[in-house]
Amino acid sequence: MLEFLTVQSLNGLVYSMVLFLLALGLSLTFGLLRVVNLAHGAFFLMGAYFGTTVWGLTHSFWAAVVIAPLGAALMGGLLEKLWLQRFYVRDELDQVILTFGFALVFSDLMKVLWGKDIRGFPTPSAFSGAVEIANISFPSYRLLLILVGVALFVITWLAIERTRIGALIRASVADRVMVSGLGFDIRLLFTIVFAFGTGIAGLAGVLGAPIMGIYPGLDFEVLITTLIVVVVGGLGSIAGAFWASLLIGMAETFGKALVPEVASFIIFALMAGVLLIRAWGRDEEEVE
Amino acid sequence: MEQPIISLRDVNTYYGESHILQSVSLDVFRGEVVSLLGRNGVGKTTTLQTILGVPSPRSGEIRFKGEIISGIKTSDIVRRGLGWVPQGHRIFPTLSVSENLTLAASRARPGSWTLPKIYDYFPRLQERRNARGDALSGGEQQMLAIARALVQNPDMFLMDEPSEGLSPRLVQEVGDLIKDLNRQGVSILLVEQNLHFALDMADRVLIMNKGAIVFQGKPEQIRTNPLLCGQLLGVSMGKEPRSGLVN
Secondary structure: OOHHHHHHHHHHHHHHHHHHHHHHHHHHHHHHOOOOOOOOHHHHHHHHHHHHHHHHHHOHHHHHHHHHHHHHHHHHEEEEOHHHHHHHHOOHHHHHHHHHHHHHHHHHHHHHOOOOOOOOOOOOOOOOOEEEEEEEEEEEEHHHHHHHHHHHHHHHHHHHHHHHHHHHHHHHEEEEEEEOOOOOHHHHHHHHHHHHHHHHHHHHHHHHHHHEEEOHHHHHHHHHHHHHOOOOOHHOHHHHHHHHHHHHHHHHHHHHOOOOOHHHHHHHHHHHHHHHHHHHOOOOOOOO | OOOOOEEEEEEEEEEOOOOEEEEEEEEOOOOOOOEEEEOOOOOHHHHHHHHHHOOOOOOEEEEEEEEEEEOOHHHHHHHHOOOOOOOOOOOOOOEEEEHHHHHOOOOOOOOOOHHHHHHOOOOHHHOOOOOOOHOOOOHHHHHHHHHHHOOOOOEEEEOOOOOOOOOOOHHHHHHHHHHHHHHHOOOEEEEEEHHHHHHHOOEEEEEHHHHOOEEOOOHHHOOOOOHHHHHHHOOOOOOOOOOEEEE
């Protein structure tokens, strides 16, 4: 019993951290640009496919981990600069339709480029072993994922709260016109933040690939769960995204293990519950 | 006469279909304080914001230091030397006082106003430098809004109701500050609802009505003209010092 709890908790943590990497970008993008990017899941899958291609060429896991997110970030930056930027003056519905359109286009393009088969992705040799934790042996690669998630949370939080660019982002979230009125060209900032968000999604894709596999449709699967995380955590809040990732990740992992018949229902019920509770109280949101 | 630091010629601004500024033309000369007066909703704030390009005018021409700035990006307009002190202060609420100032200073033009000098000049901001923007009092926010514009070393200020919501003592303080800055050669276009304050500050006064400039003159001309005050400003020049607050 204890063993079951330990294993499921660790698995839940791993899944939570993959979710957090996804939610981080989506939440930050929403907080600053006020756009819900429905193509966010596509960047996750894109990162994974970029990773397989880089691995195929170099046979280096670490080259894939570095290059694949950069590729996703580049695609995200181009999407923001060439299309999304023209839509900031339009209403939210137009923006959402645009990003959803790109989600569909990317989805089909990836099927054309990388096929429809499920692909695996090898774990790096340095992390192919297992670690003993409380009498069970747990794959060390999964532990690495937990560490990466926590590290990125701390680093991003510090960057937002303690640095000059973080102050600029917080200022722009609060009042973007005033930021222009101080002489900052925030269009560049928007592109950078959007590229960062999609790059982190790509990182989640390539890091998650060895345990989740890579297949068409995964982009929309992770998009739905990420949207739930961001809604539960509060749009635009990094700390909120972190704790909500833990909540949803754990709930889904334990749900699948204990009551598989209703597992997919559990996270929706959680979201509904959080929304109900929040409707009674505060509804302020900010990047923090 | 010398070249104006800023000039608007037949400027028309729309919000959607609403024609807000209707052929507005005005000049502010170097070293001048010009007060822009008028009732609520006649286009005073829109005039300042049009100069800043939020929004850009649909037609007409705006020149700053001789160069056309209408139609270019707000950030580029500001960096040519305009300092914006907006209505309602618009202090960044999640940033500390020092972050608000450091952010502005990181985009500053070269000049004599540095961060240490700003803190020297505004000791209250020095004391409160670690407080978040949304923890400041109205007076502190106003000081910070002015300091934030000042640290960028502008040649000209656009000030939108700096006296709004302040106690008489703080209005006096802001007034002294404006006069002091003006003595140092900064030009100021001042939008105000507080008539006494606006007349005290101004070298010249403009009055707007329904999106157009309808009067230009000296402050004394307004003080002695009850018709202007009544019809265009909606006030009578009473004896008590704060009767200039319209609506």
